[in-house]
Amino acid sequence: METKTIKPLAAFDIEEGRAERFIGDWPDLNAATGYRWIHLDLRDHSIKRWAKEHLPEIAARALCETETRPRCERLHDGMILNLRGVNLNPGSDPEDMVSLRLWVSKHAIVSARMRKVWAVDAIRVTAESGSAPITIGRFLAELTYGLTTRIEAVSFSLEERTDELEESVSEGRKLASGQLARLRQAVIKMRRFVNPQREAIATLASIESWIIAPDELALLRETSNRTRRIVEELDATRDRLSALQDHIDADRAHALSRNSYLLSIVAAIFLPLGFLTGLFGVNVAGMPGAAHPAAFAVLTVACMIFGLALYVIFRLFKWL
Secondary structure, three states: OHHHHOOOOEEEEEEOOEEEEOOOOOOOOOOOOOEEEEEEEOOOOHHHHHHHHHOOHHHHHHHHOOOOOOEEEEEOOEEEEEEEEOOOOOOOOOOOOEEEEEEEOOOEEEEEEOOOOHHHHHHHHHHHOOEOOOOHHHHHHHHHHHHHHHHHHHHHHHHHHHHHHHHHHHOOOOOOOOHHHHHHHHHHHHHHHHHHHHHHHHHHHOOOOOOOOHHHHHHHHHHHHHHHHHHHHHHHHHHHHHHHHHHHHHHHHHHHHHHHHHHHHHHHHHHHHHHHHHHHOOOOOOOOOOOOOOHHHHHHHHHHHHHHHHHHHHHHOOOO
16 A cells, blocks of 8 residues: 555557557556656655565666666566666755666666656656657656766766866866865766766666667667767866866975075075174173174175175075
């Protein structure tokens, strides 16, 4: 009885591209014709019980796992497919990618998420208007295409921000505190999931003699190539940010070294002068010139000449 109280986010029977809301006895996964798509919210704790009762054991665990990474694996007559999408929810960082878990069989697609996945929501909105991908293979092709398109847009945004940082550094403008570190972290977080997603989509695109038609495999391969290009762009952006950080660190080290060098030169010049002034500053009897009115002026001129001589010597030895 508990499983019948589950309310899916979306439930449609799809036949030849026409989508109708599923209104039968829940939770039947077998569509009379075409295929059935059920989209679940994993925050509903009763879904775990339902998954154990109606899905293979491994698929049920994969659907309800707390932490997932992209993967694509055939299991019996179905397939486990975990994907990631950029987080476009309000107030969230896009690189904080959201997970999407799917169980795909010949007559059904069960998808589940914790947070809203916009690529899935786009398909849901279209299905509510009465149209949907004609086949399961087309559904997967459109889903992966939608996920990749949004990831590509965020990757391009990160690349543009990197261009702006490089321009700022080249013009000598000071970067905001932590700006470079936050951008590097965003790139690293995205690449962490996009790279295994590339492998998952490539595996999906290599599945033949199943429910995915040749033209749908071609679309999946094109999406796989786009994902590979995104990974390469993220790698390039990460390397550019690393080089930019190295450049900033080198400039800071050079400035520190230059300042330390100048301080050392100044100290080397004034050290003997400090010795002389300290020596003539002692207040003891017998100090030469103590009773002579021009002694202070003579000492001052002598120190200036001595300091100038030290400066000339440093220049001759190219220490300055």
